[in-house]
Amino acid sequence: MKIQTxxxxxxxxxxxxxxxxxxxxxxxxxxxxxVVLDAAEASDYQWFQSVDDPSFAVVIVDVHLLQENFxxxxxxxxxxxxxMIQNDPILIMAVVTIPSGRPxxxxxxxxxxxxxxxxxxxxxxxxxxxxIPLRYPLxxxxxxxxxxxxxxxxxxxx
Amino acid sequence: xxxxxxxxxxxxxxxxxxxxxxxxxKGGQVRLGIECPPHVRVLRxxxxxxxxxENLNALSTDPNQVQALPKxxxxxxxxxxxxxxx
Numbered sequence: 001m002k003i004q005t006x007x008x009x010x011x012x013x014x015x016x017x018x019x020x021x022x023x024x025x026x027x028x029x030x031x032x033x034x035v036v037l038d039a040a041e042a043s044d045y046q047w048f049q050s051v052d053d054p055s056f057a058v059v060i061v062d063v064h065l066l067q068e069n070f071x072x073x074x075x076x077x078x079x080x081x082x083x084m085i086q087n088d089p090i091l092i093m094a095v096v097t098i099p100s101g102r103p104x105x106x107x108x109x110x111x112x113x114x115x116x117x118x119x120x121x122x123x124x125x126x127x128x129x130x131x132i133p134l135r136y137p138l139x140x141x142x143x144x145x146x147x148x149x150x151x152x153x154x155x156x157x158x
Numbered sequence: 159x160x161x162x163x164x165x166x167x168x169x170x171x172x173x174x175x176x177x178x179x180x181x182x183x184k185g186g187q188v189r190l191g192i193e194c195p196p197h198v199r200v201l202r203x204x205x206x207x208x209x210x211x212e213n214l215n216a217l218s219t220d221p222n223q224v225q226a227l228p229k230x231x232x233x234x235x236x237x238x239x240x241x242x243x244x
Contacts, residue, residue, distance in 0.1 A: 007221050027210030039224045058216040059224055076196035096227070097216045103226035109216070112209040127201060127209055134212055138228045 006055040007047070008037065018051065019116055021123045022081055026112060031056050034123075045096065048114065059096040063113055066094065066136060072115055072126060081124050082117040089118040095125075097135065107135035 003011050019034045033051040044065055050056035063070045072092055074084065084090075092115055094108035111132040116123035162170055169179040176198065179191040192200055 025213050026206065027213050039221075043224070044229055045224055045227055056217065057219075058213070059219050059227075075199070077199050080197050095213060095216045096219070097212060098219050098223050098227070100218075100220070101223070103223045104228070106223075106227055109209070109212050112212070125209070125213075127199070127205060130205055134208055 001051075003035070003049075003051050004054045005049055005057065007057060008049070011035075011037070011049075013051075016121075019121050019123050021114075021125070023124060025058075025114075025125045026127065028056070036060070046093075048093070048095070059098070060093040060114065061096055061108055061138075063092045063094045063108070063110060066108055066110070066138070070110070072113060072128065074115060074126065078115065078124050078126050082115065082122045083120040084117055085119075088120070091116040091118055094136070096138070104139055106138045107133075108138060109134055110136045 001013060001015060003013055005011055013035045017035055019036065021032050021034060023029055024031050031050040031052045035049050035051060037047040037049055039045040039047055039059065045059050045061050047057050048060045070092065072090075074082070078084070082088075082090075092113045094110055094113050096106055096108050098106040110128075111130065111134045112125050112127050114123055115126050164170065164180045166180055166183060169177050171177050175195050177193040179193075180188060181191045182189040194200060
């Protein structure tokens with residue numbers, strides 16, 4: 001199918017690469033179909049582009065590039081929405097925010113990752129516990145000195 | 159907005175399976191008890207709002223700045239690479 005995008009022009013994407021987010025993203029429930037586009041060759045970053053709105057796109061990064069031990073304890077409502085069964089392969093991506101003109105101060109939203117079931121290609125932006133950073137700096141202290149702290153996540157059901 | 163008055167231990171119901179009870183009133187705060195099915199997400203509004211605002215911030219990303227982002231450690235694949243499943 002052909003999709004119109006404001007940043008990348010007209011793109012031809014195959015239907016099987018579509019990701020379906022039945023609830024959309026938090027605050028944006030109307031846009032449910034997305035494609036993932038490489039930001040550049042060999043880049044760690046990708047674009048999460050809406051198929052339904054040409055201008056709706058955010059940069060994403062695999063959370064495991066940022067924290068190897070990151071895991072999501074998917075709440076019940078998420079399991080149902082992703083048609084999740086045991087051992088389904090899942091992908092966890094964080095939305096990246098770049099302050100205007102300051103890519104060195106870019107952050108990733110680990111608190112509300114995009115969780116995708118690769119078997120069903122359904123996804124959901126899950127809101128995790130408020131102890132998990134909403135703005136996790138992409139530039140950390142040098143990796144060899146950084147303790148890999150475990151992130152314990154749980155559904156934020158107050 | 160519909161506004162209802164409730165006393166302690168009184169409840170309201172939303173549809174068939176959501177029940178909200180007024181548990182306690184203390185100072186300027188009230189404690190609410192919420193019974194709902196597991197597929198219903200319950201969040202304090204400020205948590206939802208923080209994520210909505212961060213999504214909004216991310217939408218204004220300038221493509222030219224993506225190249226300047228720091229490098230991660232490995233390449234992401236949306237095709238087959240599995241992470242942890244549950």
